[in-house]
Amino acid sequence: MAVAVDTSTRTLVSRVQLNRPRGRIVYWSVLVLTLVVFTLVFIGPLYMMVTGGLKTTAEAIQSPPTLYPHKITPGTYSTAWTQLNLAKLLTNTLIYAFGALLLQLVFDISAAYAFSKLRPVLGNLVLGAMLATLMIPAMVLIVPQYLTAIDVPILHVNLLNTPWAIWLPSVANAFNIFLLKRFFDSIPQELLDAASIDGAGSIRILWSIVLPMSRPIISVVSIFALVAVWKDFLWPLLAEPSPTKQTLNAGIYSLSQGVPENVLIAASAISAVPTILFFLFFQRNIMAGLTAGSLKG
Amino acid sequence: MAAIEVLVSTTEPGPTPRRTPRRQGDFVRELRRNVSAYGFLIGALLCFGLFSWYPMVREFIMSFQKQKLGRTQWVGMHNFNQIWNDPSFGQAWRNTLYFTLLALLLGYVVPFFVAIVLNEFRHARAYLRVVVYLPVMLPPVASLVLFQYFYNPEYGLFDHILHAVGLPTLQWLQSPNTSMIAVVIASTWMNMGGATLIYLAALQGIPGELYEAAEIDGAGILRRIWHVTIPQTRLILSMLLMLQIVATMQVFVEPFVLTNGGQGVDNSTTTIVYLVYQYAFNFSNYGAASALGLLLLLVLIVFALIYRWVSRRAEQ
Numbered sequence: 230m231a232v233a234v235d236t237s238t239r240t241l242v243s244r245v246q247l248n249r250p251r252g253r254i255v256y257w258s259v260l261v262l263t264l265v266v267f268t269l270v271f272i273g274p275l276y277m278m279v280t281g282g283l284k285t286t287a288e289a290i291q292s293p294p295t296l297y298p299h300k301i302t303p304g305t306y307s308t309a310w311t312q313l314n315l316a317k318l319l320t321n322t323l324i325y326a327f328g329a330l331l332l333q334l335v336f337d338i339s340a341a342y343a344f345s346k347l348r349p350v351l352g353n354l355v356l357g358a359m360l361a362t363l364m365i366p367a368m369v370l371i372v373p374q375y376l377t378a379i380d381v382p383i384l385h386v387n388l389l390n391t392p393w394a395i396w397l398p399s400v401a402n403a404f405n406i407f408l409l410k411r412f413f414d415s416i417p418q419e420l421l422d423a424a425s426i427d428g429a430g431s432i433r434i435l436w437s438i439v440l441p442m443s444r445p446i447i448s449v450v451s452i453f454a455l456v457a458v459w460k461d462f463l464w465p466l467l468a469e470p471s472p473t474k475q476t477l478n479a480g481i482y483s484l485s486q487g488v489p490e491n492v493l494i495a496a497s498a499i500s501a502v503p504t505i506l507f508f509l510f511f512q513r514n515i516m517a518g519l520t521a522g523s524l525k526g
Numbered sequence: 527m528a529a530i531e532v533l534v535s536t537t538e539p540g541p542t543p544r545r546t547p548r549r550q551g552d553f554v555r556e557l558r559r560n561v562s563a564y565g566f567l568i569g570a571l572l573c574f575g576l577f578s579w580y581p582m583v584r585e586f587i588m589s590f591q592k593q594k595l596g597r598t599q600w601v602g603m604h605n606f607n608q609i610w611n612d613p614s615f616g617q618a619w620r621n622t623l624y625f626t627l628l629a630l631l632l633g634y635v636v637p638f639f640v641a642i643v644l645n646e647f648r649h650a651r652a653y654l655r656v657v658v659y660l661p662v663m664l665p666p667v668a669s670l671v672l673f674q675y676f677y678n679p680e681y682g683l684f685d686h687i688l689h690a691v692g693l694p695t696l697q698w699l700q701s702p703n704t705s706m707i708a709v710v711i712a713s714t715w716m717n718m719g720g721a722t723l724i725y726l727a728a729l730q731g732i733p734g735e736l737y738e739a740a741e742i743d744g745a746g747i748l749r750r751i752w753h754v755t756i757p758q759t760r761l762i763l764s765m766l767l768m769l770q771i772v773a774t775m776q777v778f779v780e781p782f783v784l785t786n787g788g789q790g791v792d793n794s795t796t797t798i799v800y801l802v803y804q805y806a807f808n809f810s811n812y813g814a815a816s817a818l819g820l821l822l823l824l825v826l827i828v829f830a831l832i833y834r835w836v837s838r839r840a841e842q
Contacts, residue, residue: 239734292681336569349563362578364830368776368799369819372806373581400573478667497668508663
């Protein structure tokens with residue numbers, strides 16, 4: 230059977246080799262092995278998390294561990310929900326995440342628009358100063374940032390235990406501005422000039438021309454903004470110390486010492502569910518955002 | 527993750543800058559354009575000023591200062607002397623470097639070979655990608671609480687598995703010999719998805735003709751990896767190496783949550799960032815915290831500069 234083999238799409242092992250009987254056996258056994266190992270390694274712990282939250286305290290710390298809950302107790306989840314005040318933690322995290330998203334969209338989009346299309350005097354210098362912050366490791370600045378949040382210069386207000394302590398630093402995201410500016414750069418100037426001649430102002434041009442054309446990049450920026458707040462740990466722990474203001478991460482950590490193992494696992498499972506659903510729903514956008522540009526080296 | 531995103535974007539060639547034609551002499555028009563532009567910038571400028579630029583300057587200044595009885599004094603190199611003489615200093619650097627080394631071995635090398643294997647599959651590709659990236663999306667405390675549960679020497683899953691296959695069980699987080707290894711395993715599980723997907727994207731850009739030519743020349747699979755795959759992904763490999771070094775040397779969350787506070791048994795999981803945290807938030811010694819942060823910054827900036835140099839070359 231003569232098959233025209235297109236060499237441009239081949240990978241390490243050629244199709245011809247894979248189609249031989251021995252190649253097929255090797256291919257399928259490696260595939261099945263990988264599937265089993267990956268499912269065990271990456272889904273297995275999640276299975277243990279969800280089912281661990283269905284066990285009784287005695288069963289959760291039983292040796293050897295049980296592979297499935299012998300006595301299903303959904304009550305563990307409701308205990309976790311009330312005992313760790315998860316409703317409050319979840320609401321807080323949602324408020325922080327969506328507030329940060331909104332502020333980032335408003336301020337970072339308008340900044341990127343200014344850099345890309347309005348091009349003010351010293352614009353490149355300011356952009357450079359923003360991009361330079363990407364070189365500074367986040368953990369190094371956490372102490373001076375904390376002291377700034379406690380006592381904001383000039384205004385002398387304390388942002389601790391207010392959402393602003395999470396919202397405002399999230400806007401200082403040079404990566405967002407970089408991504409957005411680069412996308413805006415690719416929008417033809419002629420389009421904006423035409424609108425300008427028709428009498429549209431800068432805000433109108435941004436709203437009616439630039440934004441509708443930039444949906445793909447805005448969705449990437451939005452997803453990363455939400456995920457970043459959801460995953461952040463140390464900054465929310467420091468910035469929102471009051472138990473009623475904490476995020477899921479910080480709240481579960483703070484209470485982790487005093488609750489039984491099964492309740493703690495149930496709380497973790499509850500905190501993980503929104504991100505898992507979010508990921509499954511937006512996985513295409515997330516992975517496209519992650520590997521955008523196909524990295525031609 | 528942020529670091530990885532940076533890598534992705536900087537490797538794309540930027541568009542050529544567009545110059546708007548300026549009308550000579552139209553001063554008012556220029557002024558209005560600039561005022562409106564800075565109006566658009568003001569929100570970002572304030573946030574960067576307060577939470578990036580000002581803290582950078584302050585970090586530097588504070589490392590030469592000390593707070594005494596509510597008054598700030600310049601103390602020269604005192605803070606640096608203090609952290610240098612802290613017995614935890616050497617231990618923290620050793621732990622951090624040990625973590626970095628192990629994390630690279632697992633989190634840098636393994637994803638590359640995982641990506642090579644995944645790239646050969648014609649089935650279940652979407653499933654495998656989703657599965658490997660799923661832990662990256664989880665809230666870190668959820669993953670770490672779970673791993674802490676698995677590491678328990680009395681009722682943990684891991685010792686049960688070791689016992690079941692006839693291997694000696696370990697004390698994991700409760701022994702200074704294995705605690706850092708336990709931290710690395712959890713950290714790799716949580717983070718390897720990002721690197722894997724980036725490698726996978728890089729592998730898809732390798733022209734098939736190169737493998738074909740190598741095979742015709744009689745190269746086996748390992749030689750093809752050595753002579754085609756690695757040279758073709760060299761830039762991505764070197765950039766990810768820099769980024770991962772910078773990211774792993776800032777390790778904090780994993781030991782902090784796994785060992786309920788960060789030190790571990792006999793300081794075996796104390797890292798540099800944990801030491802910074804301890805100076806600042808347990809002892810309110812902001813001077814020492816800043817000095818140590820500055821030292822870490824100097825070490826990391828070397829890697830960041832190498833990264834920039836490499837990514838510049840990638841853009842050309």
